Amino acid sequence: MYKKEVRGILVEGNKTYGQITRDITMPLYAKTPLWWYIAASVSSIAILVGVWGIYTTVSTGIGTWGVNNNVAWGWGIINFVWWVGIGHAGTAFSIFLLILRQKWRTSINRAAEAMTVVAVICAGMFPMLHMGRIWNAFFILPYWNTRGPLWDNFNSPLFWDVVAISTYLMASAVFWFIGMIPDFATIRDNTTSKVKKRVYGFLSFGWIGNARGWLRFETASLLLGGLAAPLVVAVHSIVSMDFATSVMPGWHTTIFPPYFVVGAIFSGFGMVLTLMIIVRKVFKFQDFVTQSHFDAIARILTFISLIMATAYTTELFIAWYSGAEYEMFTFMKNRVTGDYTMAFWTMVTCNAIIPQLFWFKKIRKNITIVFIISIFINIGMWFERYVIVVTSLSKDFLPSSWATYSPTHVEIAIFVGTLGIFLMGVLMFFRYIPMIAISEVKGILKKTSK
């Protein structure tokens, strides 16, 4: 199946199987480095800030946010969509590349999946908080109640969201965990520490790596992958339908589902790039995460960036071509020009223009520049959601109901809090879980090493 050598060397340093085990598990045995404690403290502070924001929101109410009757969705929904988008990386990596049988996924998928799980948890918090009375959140579940029983509105995209996000969280967590079982077994059999042997032994579920076990493992991964691939597409399509099924100018377009899915994968890959460059540098995984990996991701990002550019252009063109004056106003007077010009052009620059630098091999090879571009992509994708959410709501059909929006410190605090949760989750992952799928790297070693 893998006949062509497109990707180059994926494992460098002429490793043996034993070396791979030791190299990847080394950070788990080593003393916790100082920077880890520093980063953990920073993220703890961020989490505390977030806890304050959440406490204020829950105890006082949504009135503490900058949202108003017109711009009813502010940072809460922007950040929700942003986090869900980042959460698409794990699935994009593990699942699309698994189904496409791309070998270069093996050193990156574990980290991407870990990121997914934490990002989706962060995302899930925002709609819950946005409900205002969070203690009534269980109303969203279709349960037998004394009001009829009155069921949910199963035609509502907001309910679809609940189903989709919870399914996505479950599926990606399961996929992540099953993938880790053989690696936990490896640690169990190789560690000398009694505590580690017990803990990882517990987590390894009694895995021994016999032939039948591996066959079932491979089949189960492929099946879960096959199920999760349409799920990823569905999840972000549904998120886009939160917007697209309304009649707001700028939202009511059929391009939204594909545009959101592609955007999500774009931001997911961007975040993976950011994270993997740090992991590679800090843990000296240069042999496993090679230039070829970054090259492959950068090429994909170039392509997706072109799709994003096409989507932006199409939206503008259709706004004009449709002849709908409200559409035209939102796009031309409230995005391209007007109060939110900055946000719009940041979005275009970061998502459609800057990633085009990846056309040059020199830039793809310079890890520092790749890192900077990946940060730009994360920022650009945040602004995309900002542009979509705020510009349409702030100036809709009636000038009498126009309003401006700016976030309060409570909203900012909650966002900072989720950044803290994300960072903390990633740090815990660095410390206690093998960052690269050991058994999968061994599986590709013979054909792709040097």
Add this chain to the structure above:
Amino acid sequence: MQTTNIIGVYDDEDVLLNAIHQVQDKGIKVKDVYTPFPIHGVFEALKLKTRLPLATFIYGVIGVIIIFSFLYWTSVVSYPLKFGGKPLNSLSFIIIMFVATIFVATFLTFMTFFIREKLGPGKKAQVIDPRSTDDKFLIIIEKEEQMTKQEIEIIKNALKESGASEINEAEQEITENH
């Protein structure tokens, strides 16, 4: 109950694959093969098959039926309420059916994987050789009671000839192998 196994330890996946074929050609029954990572040739050599895809398909079908029945019952029978001028049994149910079916199928597939594989939190692993999750490949041949010393010698020789770096014997608690 316990049984004794003869274990051939190999260092390389290609040697292992050849060895399985060589040993099998001599009429020796290979009980199991332990590897640090999945090797497709091994599945074929041992003629292993799994019905997991069929199970997943059945879960999917059951999932669709249950979810559609629930949506239909709540919206048409239990509390018929018009939303946005759509029919009670609305086409947009497809979205929930699609996603919730994936939920059901994914969840049950991974439960099935754990149950069939007899894996569970805290289960004690029956490790035959701890190196088999690191860098060694094991061929396990069961030492049956009626085997003569000669037969055992033949087995050990066959393993040695096929490139085993070590040949060990180890006791193992019998679990039902499926």
